[in-house]
Amino acid sequence: MLNYVWAGLIILSFVFGITSDVLDFSKDRYRNGTELTIGLSSESSLTDESRRQDVTVHIDPSFFQSFYGTESRPDSTYAGQLVRSADGIQLRFAQGVSIPEPWATIRSETSPRDNDLRGVMTFESVDSTSAVAHVTFSDVKFVKMHAIAAAAIDMAETAVSLALGLIGVIALWMGLLKIAEASGLIHSVVRVTQPILRPLFPEIPKDHPALGLIVLNLTANMLGLGNAATPLGIKAMEEMQKLNPDPDTATNSMVMLLAMNTASVQLVPPVLLVALMGLQINELIFAILIVTSISLVVGILAAKLLSKMKRFQPVPAVAVDPLNVGGK
């Protein structure tokens, strides 16, 4: 299943990316190479040949809309700067100003570092401190192709920093759990809780430490302690992996723990949500409790029922050669 979901995500991104790029191209969304007429005004004379000059750019919003065929509406003036060089005049909008689409995309594609929209400009007519001019922005092509490639690389880096960021917490909990194991604490937890848990995890033998770790993981989850829940869950997985006849393939118990985790009952909402919602969270606790209780039951049922389906049966690790049954 994950094979298909994963490949599906990648292939769909490519298909959508290329479709959107082709549409941009056929609709000429960025008007590549076409001159846009603008008005300019400045406090000093525009015939001045100084290298840099602050100007105000005047845009007619309805002209902008028809020029780009868009609904988004620009402001009528923007702060900018003229930069004169041997190659001609460049118009730069002020850095980081709020600009409408498709300018925002043109800016992020052509000037990602300075974050200012810039284009080559020619004067049509100059009347000392005001002028009419034409500006042409750099060509923008294959926006989505660039975006998906950049996203893939970015996220690969994010994944590593996420994983490495876990080292400390995992080490802390692995250490504490080792003490708990050696002192027999896990064993006591197992004995108290196994009447409830065993029916859900029938593959785990009686008195096995995995049951204790599952209890700790689920408890941490209920109390909204995501940081502690992850290492505890990992440790529970390690204990279940010891019972696994085929180390590549998930067992029913592992999937059950996973389903219980993704649908876990929340007595205390996660820290992040509390931070986002502030006091409003008080009203939602009851709602979250109802929803998570029902979804926990659904998760357990789904894990139980799906484990019996033929397509989710584990494939035997060693395939039996049909021509060779019963020896030579």
Added chain:
Amino acid sequence: MDTLRTVLEVLSAFVLPALIVGFPLYGLLKKVPVYEEFVEGAKDGFKVAVTIIPYLVAILFAIGMFRASGAMDFMVEGLRPMLSWIGVPPEVLPMMVIRPLTGSGSAAIVLDMINQFGEDSILVKMVATMFGSTETTFYVIAVYFGAVNIKKTRHAVPAGLIADVVAMLLSVFVVRWLFA
């Protein structure tokens, strides 16, 4: 309700310190060489984190591409008629699609909707309930199964997603029932 909430809050504040102090203390009473055991166990921290890396990279880069390509927005559009037919407001749809995929992305949506509609609005209550009631399923699969090198996940994805879908739809109906 308020007293229950206070009790839970106190419990959740004390549970971590209690465990972090309690485990070594109990070990000491049972005459376990606590420091030695701790260090021995903690050694695994690095190994586990490194083992997870390939699984996380695989999941996160695919999800990152999916979001960047605009395919996600398309999916939201595609689901809209079906979901509005069963009474799900269109504003909460992005959350339903993003929640199982990325935690930071879905937190951003909650924040965005608070700014747009205000904390009091029923839409924000719905997405916040969704956020609180479900997990980043694909991340959890990558981390939990990655840590023990499980590649064949069998029914983990469908089981997790079924629970997610039920939780999201319930969030809409329960919030409406409680607050509307």
